Amino acid sequence: MSLNEDLQAIVYHFGEMASRWGFNRTVGQMLGLIVLTEEPLSAEQIGQSLNISRGNISMAAKELQSWQLIRVHREPGDRKDYYVANGSIWELAQQVMSERSKREINPTLSLMRTQLMTSENDDSRLPAYSKQQIQQVHDLLELFTLWFADVQNMKQEHIKALMKMGAGVGKVLELKDKLIPR
Amino acid sequence: MSLNEDLQAIVYHFGEMASRWGFNRTVGQMLGLIVLTEEPLSAEQIGQSLNISRGNISMAAKELQSWQLIRVHREPGDRKDYYVANGSIWELAQQVMSERSKREINPTLSLMRTQLMTSENDDSRLPAYSKQQIQQVHDLLELFTLWFADVQNMKQEHIKALMKMGAGVGKVLELKDKLIPR
DNA sequence: TTAATGTTTCAGTAATTTCTGAAAGTTTAG
DNA sequence: CTAAACTTTCAGAAATTACTGAAACATTAA
Numbered sequence: 001m002s003l004n005e006d007l008q009a010i011v012y013h014f015g016e017m018a019s020r021w022g023f024n025r026t027v028g029q030m031l032g033l034i035v036l037t038e039e040p041l042s043a044e045q046i047g048q049s050l051n052i053s054r055g056n057i058s059m060a061a062k063e064l065q066s067w068q069l070i071r072v073h074r075e076p077g078d079r080k081d082y083y084v085a086n087g088s089i090w091e092l093a094q095q096v097m098s099e100r101s102k103r104e105i106n107p108t109l110s111l112m113r114t115q116l117m118t119s120e121n122d123d124s125r126l127p128a129y130s131k132q133q134i135q136q137v138h139d140l141l142e143l144f145t146l147w148f149a150d151v152q153n154m155k156q157e158h159i160k161a162l163m164k165m166g167a168g169v170g171k172v173l174e175l176k177d178k179l180i181p182r
Numbered sequence: 183m184s185l186n187e188d189l190q191a192i193v194y195h196f197g198e199m200a201s202r203w204g205f206n207r208t209v210g211q212m213l214g215l216i217v218l219t220e221e222p223l224s225a226e227q228i229g230q231s232l233n234i235s236r237g238n239i240s241m242a243a244k245e246l247q248s249w250q251l252i253r254v255h256r257e258p259g260d261r262k263d264y265y266v267a268n269g270s271i272w273e274l275a276q277q278v279m280s281e282r283s284k285r286e287i288n289p290t291l292s293l294m295r296t297q298l299m300t301s302e303n304d305d306s307r308l309p310a311y312s313k314q315q316i317q318q319v320h321d322l323l324e325l326f327t328l329w330f331a332d333v334q335n336m337k338q339e340h341i342k343a344l345m346k347m348g349a350g351v352g353k354v355l356e357l358k359d360k361l362i363p364r
Numbered sequence: 365t366t367a368a369t370g371t372t373t374c375a376g377t378a379a380t381t382t383c384t385g386a387a388a389g390t391t392t393a394g
Numbered sequence: 395c396t397a398a399a400c401t402t403t404c405a406g407a408a409a410t411t412a413c414t415g416a417a418a419c420a421t422t423a424a
Contacts, residue, residue, distance in 0.1 A: 006297055006308050010316065013293050020204065020286045024412060035319075038311040043371080053414045058372055079370055079422070089318035104202045111195050115188055126188050129220040134192065136271035137217075143341070159325070206382060225401080235384045240402055261392070261400055 003049050007036060011050070022100055023067075026052055026060045030083075031069060035092065040073040040082030068095050090156050101148040105141050112138040185231050189218060193232070204282055205249075208234055208242045212265075213251060217274065222255040222264030250277050272338050283330040287323050294320040 003011065011032040018028025029050050034041060041049075043057045052060075061083060064070045069092055073082040085092060112134050119125035126134070185193065193214040200210025211232050216223060223231075225239045234242075243265060246252045251274055255264040267274060294316050301307035308316070 004308065004312075006301060007312055010293065010297065013290065017286070017290055022202065026412080036312040036315050038309070054371085055373075055415065056413055059413085062372085077423095079368095081371075089315060089322060093322055104199070108195065108199055111192065115192065119188060126186065127220070130186075130189055130218040133218050133271060140271060140275055140341075159322075208383080236401085237385065237403075238383055241383085244402085261398095263401075 003033075007033075010036065021096070022103070023063060024060075026050070026056050027063050030057070030060045031064060034064075034070050034083050035085045035089070040084045042080045042082050044080070046083070067099050088156065090159055094152060094154075097148055097151060101145060105145055105148075109138065109141045109145065112141070185215075189215075192218065203278070204285070205245060206242075208232070208238050209245050212239070212242045213246060216246075216252055216265050217267045217271070222266045224262045224264050226262070228265070249281050270338070272341055276334060276336075279330055280334055283327060287327055287330075291320065291323045291327065294323070 011029050014032030015025040015029040018025050018031075021028065023031075029052075030046060033046060033049060043054065043061070046052075046057055047054060061070065061081075064083075065072075069086055070083045071086045073084045074080075075082065086095070115126070116131070116135060116138060119131060193211050196214030197207040197211040200207050200213075203210065205213075211234075212228060215228060215231060225236065225243070228234075228239055229236060243252065243263075246265075247254075251268055252265045253268045255266045256262075257264065268277070297308070298313070298317060298320060301313060
């Protein structure tokens with residue numbers, strides 16, 4: 001199963017970017033391959049395309065399933081697992097954002113929340129300046145969390161609307177300023 | 183230079199989260215320490231607080247400067263470098279987002295752009311389905327890039343406005359739907 | 365059942381990333 | 395200039411992360 005040259009370039013690029021996106025090379029390559037391929041792919045096919053071991057494929061598939069980015073498709077009368085992308089590009093992106101928000105933001109948010117609580121009325125715990133800074137980070141992370149939660153509920157149509165608007169949050173805010181009398 | 187216990191907990195937490203945020207443990211710890219400390223810190227003080235080698239501090243400082251998250255402060259009549267956070271929490275967050283967008287999105291965006299161009303009128307290059315999917319990813323990444331650029335231009339006041347609104351993009355879009363007659 | 369056809373696990377190995385500390389480099393007071 | 399006070403670099407060591415492949419496990423057709 002040798003890959004189309006251009007496709008291979010993108011798949012390998014996904015592999016290289018993977019560590020920046022929060023997973024390892026194999027997971028990145030497999031995600032690329034599965035997302036860009038119309039047909040469901042068996043572990044065997046994936047192994048031939050990417051030259052990786054059976055065990056590695058199994059672990060990467062598990063990881064991609066834990067991110068809910070792929071799912072298993074089965075053909076009647078065939079015991080093999082075939083992997084497919086778990087939705088549209090937009091749905092996959094939502095999934096990645098949600099998962100990354102969970103892993104990159106939530107733990108810090110809860111630690112800070114706890115510390116701000118316990119040091120609330122106890123000046124002996126944190127220096128005032130540190131407390132202020134922690135509060136600032138906390139509030140910002142909370143805002144991001146709200147945004148991400150919001151993005152979860154955005155449908156494709158909303159995305160298209162945003163795309164047509166040409167710019168983002170700032171423009172929308174200006175709009176709001178103009179439209180809402182104060 | 184031993185650290186306040188609560189502060190230490192956060193600083194170490196920053197170290198643990200660092201790899202998820204795109205840097206290594208030392209860089210994460212140093213960022214935490216510098217951001218939460220009011221006084222400019224020398225390499226020596228940092229070394230004592232975090233128990234890391236001189237070389238490691240130097241490399242981490244370089245990394246943080248390349249992200250524009252810290253800058254060097256010098257006292258007259260003192261040859262030491264003292265490190266300080268390069269702005270408010272919001273400015274630092276903007277910086278991180280901008281840098282991550284550069285590292286996580288731009289390379290993929292340009293590869294895809296190039297491939298979509300060269301395969302535009304050449305059906306022999308990419309399967310139609312792959313081309314579609316690549317286009318979708320490309321468009322979404324472009325939208326993210328626009329959003330991030332927008333965030334660059336948002337001032338603290340805008341952020342506060344957004345925080346007061348309680349939710350994010352979705353609500354603003356609903357607002358727009360209601361206010362703009364079609 | 366059972367044998368064939370798969371998948372998963374995991375111990376050991378390989379690859380990659382990070383850290384140390386000594387040597388080289390830089391800056392400035394005198 | 396020179397020497398003291400710092401900072402940076404970088405080769406090798408340590409720590410971490412990822413990968414392989416063989417053995418264990420699971421499923422199903424006959």
